[in-house]
Amino acid sequence: MSAVPVAGAAPERVGMYRWRICAMLLAATTINYIDRQVLGVLAPFLQDEIGWSEIEYGYIVTAFQAAYAIGLLCTGAIIDRFGTRVGYALAISVWSLAAMSHSLAATVVGFMLARFVLGLGEAGNFPAAIKTVAEWFPRRERALATGIFNSGSNIGAIVAPLLVPLIAVSLGWQAAFLFTGALSAAWLVTWLLMYRAPEQHPRLSQAELAHIRSDPPEPTVRVPWAHILRHRQAWTFIAAKFITDPIWWFFLFWLPKFLHSEHGLSLLGLGLPLVAIFVLADVGSIMGGWLAGRFIRMGWSVNRARKSAMLVCALCVVPIVFAAQADNLWVAVALIGLATAGHQGWAANVFTLTSDMFPRHAVASVVGIGGFAGAIGGMMIATFTGFLLHTTGSYLPVFLMAGSAYLIALLVVHLLAPRLEPARLEDKAAT
Structure with a gap:
């Protein structure tokens, strides 16, 4: 059957099974973030229950970050080796068991071990999901599916x-x-029952398979990391992730503790403020990408549009310096929510820097390296925050770091890539 006529046919004739696969990826990513946030939500109360110090909590968070960084370097190769079905199943098996093992922990070391294994497993989610999208969607649908x-x-x-x-x-x-660990296990069973490669799937029509395979063959040239790292453009992305990703990790793991200690919120009382903060983050993610696109449609260069949008997002984070001293809960929530919105808008543009400066066949490698750098930065800030809070008892220095990090990162980005010029990998792509 010819792929071209099918690709041009009405959507209802093509079939929609690939979107069920996308729904499975959405469910896995949602569970991934629920699992990793359980500790952050419960941290203020587990601290009293278990008796850990701020420094020890920093070590617990650091254990997750270290494993996540290691996992980002290793899981891609494992998934490529065993295939998406088995590779994804291995990753979620590890993080499901690790999530449930937290219930057995009674010491700081026990929580550190559980968090470390959780980080190893959860690192497989995004490489597996992105590979699944590449297998199940033609190029023109991949951005939407992702x-x-x-x-x-x-x-x-x-x-x-x-x-x-x-x-x-x-x-x-x-x-x-x-x-939450049981949620992961339930997803795993559904995945193993439901997922096969498109060519082997009994419920996929020939028309939809032709639609999925309607693109010309994609280049498979592999660019070694050593060659990528020779280019300033790679270090632009690495630096941006290393400087700003730790702030997002701080938001995920310390905001419940901040709201509890500074505003006296009970466990049930944390829900609405945290929901408000992360809804604003969701809005920021959309608006940050829209803003850069709007500037480009106005005739601005990609360099000017991207960096202007990043500047707006960076400025949204600056007012968080006042959150530590805000007496009113909802003033603090608004300031933190504005900062999380700024981060997510920033992140949308930072990820796009890779496709601005690198060919498609190198983007995934650059993103992987940058993700590793961001996780290492998160590991460092987790330990530092624990010591800082133990010593001073104040969140003000941490919020000062958060408020300045994005402007510093934007300056570094501009110094390393003043025009966002493309990296020239062609000569070494096959080495």
Whole structure:
């Protein structure tokens, strides 16, 4: 059957099974973020229950970040080796068991071990999901499919503070870890029953398979990391991720503790403020990408449009310096929400820098390297924040760092890539 006529046919004749696969990726990403946030939501109360210090909590968070960084370097090769079906199943098996193992932890070391294994497993989600999209969607649909499954990160950040406190208050904190781990296990069973490669799937029509394979063959040239790292454009992205990703990790793991200690919120009381903060983050993610596109449609160069949008997003984070001293809860929530919106808008543009400066066949490698750098930065700030809070008891220095990080990162980006000129990899692409 010819692919071209089918690709041009009406959507209802092509079939929609690929979107069921996309829904599975959305569910996995949502569960991924719920699992990783359970500890952050429960942290203020586990600190009293287990008796850990601020420094020890920093070590617990650092253990997750270290494993996540290692996982980002390793899981892609594992998924390529065993295939998407088995590779994704291995990743979620690890993080499901790790999530439930938190319920057995009774010491700082126990939580560190559970978080480390969780980080290893959860690092496989995005490489596996992106590879699945490449297998199941033609190029013209991949951005939409990726946007859909990636929205699970914000959905998970919103669901966790609503769901986890209810379970913990009703059944105990151990039940919260068991329940979210069970969600992962349920997804795993569904995945193994439902997923096959498109060519092997019994429920996929020939018309939809032809639609999925309607693109010309994609280049498979591999660019070694050593060659990528010779280019300033790569270090532009790496620096941006290293400087600003830690701020997002701080938001995920320390905001519940901040709201509890500074504003006296109970476990159930955390839900609405955290939901408001992460809904604003979702809005910022959309608006940050829209703003750069709007500037380009106005006739601005990509360089000017991208950096102007990044500047607006960076300025949105600056007012967070006042959140540490805000007496009113909702003033603090508004300032933090504006900052999370700024981060997500910033992140949308930073990820786009890779496609601005690198050919498509190198983008995934650049993103992987940058993700590793961001996780390393997150690991460092987790340990530093623990020591800082233990020593000073104040969140002001951390918020000062957050408020200045994005402007510093934008300056570094501009110095390393003043015109966002493309990297020239062609000569070494096959080495």
